[in-house]
Amino acid sequence: MCAKKYDNESIRALKGAARVRKRPAVIFGSDGIDGCEHSMFEILSNSIDEAREGFGDTIIITRFLDNSIEVEDFGRGIPVDYNEHEKKYNWELVFCELYAGGKYKNNTGGDYEYSLGLNGLGACATQYSSEYMDVEVLRDGYKYELHFEAGENIDGMKKTKFRHRHTGTTIRWKPDIKVFTDIDIPLDFYKETLRRQAVVNSGVKFVLKNEISKEEFEEFEFLYENGIVDYIKELTEEKEFTGVHYIETERSGRDREDLPEYKLKMSFAFCFDNEFSTTEYYHNSSFLEYGGSPDKAVRNAFVYAIDQYLKANNKYNKSEGKIQYSDVQDSLVLVSNSYSTMTSYENQTKKAINNKFIQDAMTEFLREQLAIYFIENKMDADKICNQVLVNKRSRETAEKTRINVKKKLGGNLDVANRVKKFVDCRSKDPEKREVYIVEGDSALGACKLGRDSEFQAIIPLRGKILNCLKAEYDRIFNSDVIVDLLRVLGCGVEIKSKHNKDLSSFDLNNLRWNKVIICTDADVDGYQIRTLVLTMIYRLVPTLIEKGFVYIAESPLYEITSKKKTYFAYNEQEKSEILSKLEGQKYSIQRSKGLGENQPDMMWLTTMNPETRRLIKVTPCDVIKTQETFDLLLGDNLAGRKEHIAENGHQYIEMADVS
Template identity: 30%
Template sequence: MPASSSPSSSASTSPKSDTASSYSARHLSVLEGLEAVRKRPGMYIGSTDSRGLMHCLWEIIDNAVDEALGGFGTSIEVVLHADDSVEVCDTARGIPVDIEPKTGLTGVEVVFTKLHAGGKFGGGSYAASGGLHGVGASVVNALSERLDVEVDRGGKTYAMSFHRGEPGRFADRPGGSGSKKPDSPFSPFENGSELTVIGKTPKAVTGTRVRYWADRQIFTKGATFQTDDLVSRAQQTAFLVPGLTISIRDERPAALAETEDGLPIERVFSYEGGISEFVDFLAPDKSITDTWRLQGSGKYTETVPVLDDKGHMVSTEVARECEVDIALRWGEGYETVSRSFVNIIATPKGGSHQAGFDQGLLKFLKQQLDANARRLKIGNDKLERDDITAGLTLVLTVRLPEPQFEGQTKEVLGTPAVRAIVANVVAKTLAERFSSSKRDDKAQAEAILQKVVSEMKARIAARAHKETQRRKNALESSSLPAKLVDCRSNDVGTTELFIVEGDSALGTARAARNSEYQALLPIRGKILNVQKASVSDMLSNLECASIIQVIGAGSGRSFDLDAARYGKVIIMSDADVDGAHIRTLLLTLFFRYMRPMIEAGRVFAAVPPLHRVVVVNPGSKPNETIYTYSEQELQGVLAGLRRTNKKYQDPIQRYKGLGEMDAEQLATTTMDRKGRLLRRVKLEDAENAGRVFELLMGNDVAPRKEFIIDGAGLDRERIDT
């Protein structure tokens, strides 16, 4: 990238002198590495869309985070300015401002213009960091139309500016930071760079401020900073670095337009509890254990190329240390939530540290089950990984120098020695917990074993019933419940299963249904409350087992939505309190053990009418029938009839149950696709739904009592408790 690419690349007005300065040896040496970045940006930041833009921002933020990891600096502020620039401020040590002897440049210029240079390259300043190659700041600089850096260090404030990677001066108009523009006239340094002193600060005050404007010649037109992604990762980072405060402020016009007062929204994250708070934040269910911390370390050696005094790379065996910090807890549910990190870099696809955790946990719990096999009544059952991770919420972090990743994306840790170190830490720290004499530790250890055994037995039971949970052909239909009234069609896209309340409703529904695609399954009264019951109790309950068997897709972790025998499941209960109770119990069953059916929008509640109004027409004109679904709607209909002087049969028929309808009425109002009304059951927020189910159907009575009293508007003092 010749410096002459900028119209204002020289202060001289002579074309000849302009060309001479642009192609001086100094400029070529500064730009030779960054030119490759501008020509092939995808090699360094992945893409030139919004993802690449966010990658650049996180390169700058991670520099500040690495300082905080090293114990320097406690706050990072990110500001998305209205002029499309972004600024990152920290209170760390500040970039070195002295001269680097090999290049003769200040530390600031080395960091922002030299690839593979910085404190992370060679392991001199950072024991464990997110950056590997020391290219982050220089790459961001190369891909920025303008970058300004200010450093507070040694009682002074230093400043330097860059234009597409080249150091120099911008001729900004007076007016403070708001007057800084990426298109201001720019003059590159010709003989030597100058790190300008622009102010004084107390000697105790240190830090770095980087503000840059992404180069729109590089990034696509629609590339923007994604606030949601920024906030999410900032919160995650604050969890991983206890005591670090990260604030995000969006001053862009689009963001201000979404606020009521037109002021920028600032999000601030700080967590003293670290990954323990992270686990509590991630956990989707009610806990059966406290959040445990498993911490330890291990040493290993590896052979790596090291730069010697002569500038040669020499293979050298170096000693390393890996620090392990794990937070975990088990909950009542069966979902597994796992996050793993290496030096705060997320590794969503795991790697050697995740494999070590799985190995250590599985081996330890197998030993515990073998030692307690008779008491836990395990028999010959074999433990599997899914049995121990059901209901587990885990945050796994390791810190080590120069980690090896598989591929450019850093999604998989490849350092082999980490596996054994993590496995040993897990086994050792869990053994201390399980052998503890504290009452709480003993109770929680027992709860984990009971949970694991319950999941193991549920998996084995589900596997045993797997074949019976598939749609049977004519020769196999006898294995389905005898009370199922099946349909003829095998097309899952059109078939419907009606779960009806009682045999009386079944008789009417059998005559009202379309036997081609509508199946009926009667249940006897109120089914088991599965929110309180164990998995084994649920599977042994006749009504619950029949529903799971008829739907044919399994239950819990083994549920396979594609294997479901019906496209829709419709709960058809009476429009009274008992009917609502039965519907709640059925929805609890679906929520806990067949949740994908609800998430796919395939579970419905039928809406039968409450009233039947017969309008008497004069003469030979047939009477008209109107169905209403609430008391308010009924009064509105009657008022309308009175206004138009129409007569209706009195008394109004009120349906107390589905059994009071004849087949024609049930078909017209509730089952016929042309005229029925269905209410789709949705899960807008599974966690909130889980809390509501726990409140209404769980073991804890006190919160449910409070809910009922508050909802009923009763006077507490008048209740005999």
């Protein structure tokens, strides 16, 4: 096989637009929709920088049906005329030259003290990656117009005298499908991006126009007069248990002794909430999805300050371990908004910063301010620290539960790992197998003798099952009855708790049964056991109910015998219908026996034979309604339960086992 030639002529350099068009992911982080979205933000960020400097308080973004985009601002207008220093037109530098712009002077952001874009890549890279781009600039008494196609300027710059009422820049472009694999930026991305920018640029109004048909637009506005404070109140719906606390400062420093000094401006707003928690970091208006320096500072400062308060006020139990950040984070709602004249982003997508000075300055400031806040707000400090301890202890309990459940539910259900008194069937086909959950050993005996052992298995309940609606997870999984039922089902558990997210191990594909049949006596005790089992399934494996795997075996209420023939009535109406047919004949009638008293053939006929049994599929049409019903019957709503019994109890008085 001949080797490919590799010599001095093999090296090539991409030039002009090809540097972006052939490798968009290098600049935008992706050649997919994420990269396309980032290219839009590059243009938007230039308008934001102008507004932050005090030039224009409104930015208008238009999303067109053909996937083209327009950003209009009312700033000073991009300088695009001839640049004597560079011996080029500024439009060439801004739109056709990577690493060129007005933010390089003296390492301080040039004409922008705090700038979102510092690298001089965004406008040029977006132009290069566009099918076309039209630029209109109003400044200095002129209107400047530029047109680009596939990264190339067409016909230079058009400059005309113009009496403009305001200055500003309008850029309309269409991302090129030849560059990006997807250019249909979702409306929700625009909304989320503009909402975030309104949060960190207080007083700047962002108007989003979305074209829904030819020349018909829907409009959205985003404005936060008080910035991150208003945003936090919106997030918590003002249900926080401590008021929103706002702090800000400015610092100067350097990342290393041999590097230049730069400025940092930072602000934080935070509160504590039992129902909602989030931390969001913004730097130079860019949302830091991965945080970096600000996130490290918040983690360090909050753990340090709260730990110090807990120690000083003797709130830890004896030998209790130190809190972790997750214990704080569970109740913390915090938004940081910072700006610096120099910024080290992890990459051009600006999802994290890694400046050492910024991290150190934020850590020191937060530690200092939290200490003051705790001294001046003793009641809030106690609330915060007590809640953090609650979170810590819940987490530790959850960890013990996780280990316990993993140990108990792990492994295969075989001879060496057998569930006590569980009677399996011969078939290994989950599409045919069904398991009966029965009450007690006597029912087990009758069902075992009356079943079809090819496809019907039985597990008896040993003792009263726990009310899973009210119990904590650690107590639930300490119940052998519940653990055994889960092991027999085989599909794991579904956990809905912030401390037990990693405990959820549910996999419907591992369900070992086509039908899970709850089989209890037709009396008050039987109904209660049935409800408790359903509650357990609803709390721990609700998907089985939603997907229709759970059934109730309906037991006959009456046995009516006439001329050696027995009829079964499952309710009062059926009893009346049978008796009307036996009119004039001798018959005897009695309440049906408990399952454990039935003969095997009777058990097969009434409860287990697929041809003659009656099964009720448990299919909640509304999960919320089901939850409310369970809560009413078994939860803490005592007043509601009393009212329900008063209104409906008469319907079941005949079933009551009272004398």
